[in-house]
Amino acid sequence: MGMFQTLGRTLGLDRRTFWEAVRLGCAAWLAFAIATFLHIENAYWAVMPVWVVSQPARGLLIGRAVFRVVGTLVGAAFGFALMWLDPGPAVVLACLGLWIAVWTAVLHLMRGVHSYGAMLAGMTAAVVLLPSLLHPAHGPALAMARVECTLIGVLVVTLVTALWTPRSSVEEFRARLAALAEEVLVTALTMQAPLRGSDERRLLKEIADLQAAAAQVTAGSMSGYRRLRRIDAFIVATLGLLAQLQRHAFAAPSGHPALEEASARAVAQRVLQDGRLDALAPATDRVQDADVRAALRRMMESYAALGAEAEAAGGGQRTLRTVLFSPLADRRKALLLGIFTGISTTLAATIAFLLASNAGELLALGVCIFGMVMGVLPAPRRMAPLMFCGVLAGVAIATLYRFGIQPHIATPLELVMSLSPFLMLGAFARLSRRTAIPAIDANMCFLLASQAVLPAVTDARDILSGGLALILAAGLATTVVRLLPRNRIGTARRLAQALADDLARLARPDTRGTSDAEQVRRGMMRLSIHLERGSRRGAERRWSLLSALALGETIARLRLRLASAAAPEQAALTDALEALADLRRDPDGAAARLGTITAAHADGDLRVAQAALTALLPVLRIGRSA
Structure with missing residues (x-):
């Protein structure tokens, strides 16, 4: 028992996660075996869903499985429809880039597990269309095989692990x-x-x-x-x-x-x-x-x-x-990441089409996958190096497998058995608290680079170029993330601008109603975290976010009073709302105008609005800072 506990601490596993890793490895092996013995081409694609569908809570596991299937079917439908229309390579490349851009932006706007379906809708289209571009005669069959493998993997990991996966607390x-x-x-x-x-x-x-x-x-x-x-x-x-x-x-x-x-x-x-x-x-x-x-x-x-x-x-x-869709999403960031990922995927797919090589396809797939994944990581700057290390490890192990083991494999049974120790090792790495983050990318890149098929491709140039293509794709994604500014004030500035827009829209006469006030409340949840992390030392750390909520509620009160107010009061309320509607462009000017109006009228709501706006000015100034 003492030796087991020592080994567990070394590997970053306890008794529960040890047996979870065993079940996960068995699920990965079973998915690969089923696809192989059914003679589905590129059977290793059946293992990929296993690493990402598996979750610590049963509801999340089922949700991921459902949205993986839905996203896969949506992306496959788009890809096969485009193949059926056959508009030519240039149009296919342009449509693929646009499709990836749209779904990359959408997945950043969606809430919780729903975003996983958006990610798969984008990725599956690339998985389906790239083979048809590079191998027109054989592409549709290969694309269909990959979709079948994905469905097998989802079904197997759900059935094998769901019963032992605890419910959420x-x-x-x-x-x-x-x-x-x-x-x-x-x-x-x-x-x-x-x-x-x-x-x-x-x-x-x-x-x-x-x-x-x-x-x-x-x-x-x-x-x-x-x-x-x-x-x-x-x-x-x-x-x-x-x-x-x-x-x-x-x-x-x-x-x-x-x-x-x-x-x-x-x-x-x-x-x-x-x-x-x-x-x-x-x-x-x-x-x-x-x-x-x-x-x-x-x-x-x-x-x-x-x-x-x-x-x-x-x-x-x-x-x-x-x-x-999440009310906390950063729409500007979603749009920028969508454009970047769509353009980069189109360029990589064009290179793959011109090269007409397996390495080119892996480069395009890597750019698409890593581009979509990097944008949704909770701390991309910190996780990017870990992801890159995982890619290096996966490619290195796959290269050793292809040179040392794969040439000696002659039957499907030997192929299935040859991959079993690597899949079990990947499962333990995936569940270890020490290696869980890079293990996902290591497992994925091992499968892509290993090309565990029969007959084995033993050409050294093909083996090395495929691995280098994956490393290059991961390196590009990692470099882009690392080049982003360290100062989080940029995010805080955009969120502060969004808050000013919400408050100003609430004050304008064309405001639709209470939904805008609710949107201000919801926006506070994202602002409360990002501004706290991004604000600099000094006065900007002493703002009150509840002041924004109070200002939003007070604006709503002023709007209600305006409808039934007498002429003198109506003029004061109108002037106050017009001043507040200018919050995004000139918050200090709006505060000065509101102060003048408040000083001239003994009105409780106007005093509240003035006090709340004064407390909120440091945040709004962040939104205007250059």
Whole structure:
């Protein structure tokens, strides 16, 4: 037992992950064996889904499997349709580049596991079309074989690993939601707003983390997506309550708490444990601000709906767009990455077409795959070198396999058995906490570079050029990522500009309604993290993100009042909204104009807007900085 534990620590595995690695290796071997004995060409493609579909939670595994199949079928349908139309190589190359660009941009906009389907829709089109360009007579059959292998791999890894894959920790997630609800409820009952410094950032970061974790907890089932609607409604209602608290703090900075903290926490715990909202009424009735009371009730109603089996009333309509696409996505980054990946894939595919070689195809596939993958990594600058090391390792091992083992293989059984130790080694590397990140690329590149087929290709030039093509593709992707500016203020600037746009649009007279106010709340989740990471030392670290929420809510109040205001009041409100509509172009000028209007009119909402905008100016200045 002691030796086993020592070995496990050395390999970065515990008992659970050891047996997970064994099952994963068996699934990889079984997928390859099935495809080989069915005499499907390029049977090693059946192993590729195994490395990426496998997940630590069953819902994620099922979700990835489903979206891998959907994405594969969509990409294959596009590729085969283009082959059937046969518009000529130039048009095919242009259409492939455009297709890759669109799906690369889309996958950066989608939420959670849905983005995996977008990635496969783009990649599969390249997998299908490149053989038809390089080998017109044999290409369609080879492309169909690759699609069949993908489906075999997905089916095998799902069946082999799903029963042993644990479900997501729903109870832990519910406990975090309850803790958030308790903290915000206590804050409301004690009127502890505005929150200060680290408390605000911690609370907003927890909200953003819960939003991200919700996609994992609810993945893999239709009931999960229904729960996701209710979770989103609770998070938005929570942000709405925080906004009202901040607005009240600006309006009445010396307001008295409804309860002392100890009493407020006792009330909050009793209400959350019993699930009876009527027990909250005596406490909420003591909250003086009517808007805070209404926001508090909305939050608690949305929290109570989290445990309901039926759809929560008033949870908001979730269209297909809101289910699939993340409200936190950076659209500009998605567009730029889509254009870059589409153009680079087109150039690489053109080179492959002109060279008409296996190495050219691997170069084009590598550029497409690495370009799409690098853009979705959570920390691309840190992970790029690890990915490149994985590619080097995979190509090196594949080269040794092709020179030392493959020439001696004569039968399908020998081929299947020859690959088994490498697949098991790849499974252990994939599950080890020390090598998990580079192991994915090492396993993929080993399969692509090994060309484990019969009869074996033993030409040294072909072996070496194919490996070098994969290394070159990975090197290009890694270099592009490493050349990106280190300072994250660029991301913070774009997000601050997006916030200014949201607030300015809310103030314009053509605003459509409450959906824009909700968009401001959702945008706060992405802004809270990126601005904290990207802001420089000094005054810019002392801004209050809740001030943006308070400003958004106050703008909505001004818009409502404008419809029924008398002439003098209407003129002041119109001038204030026009000033706020200029936030993106000149935030300091907008603040000065709003200050002049506020000084001339004793209006509570105008004072709140002025105070919130003043607190928000450091963020808006980031958006304007050159």
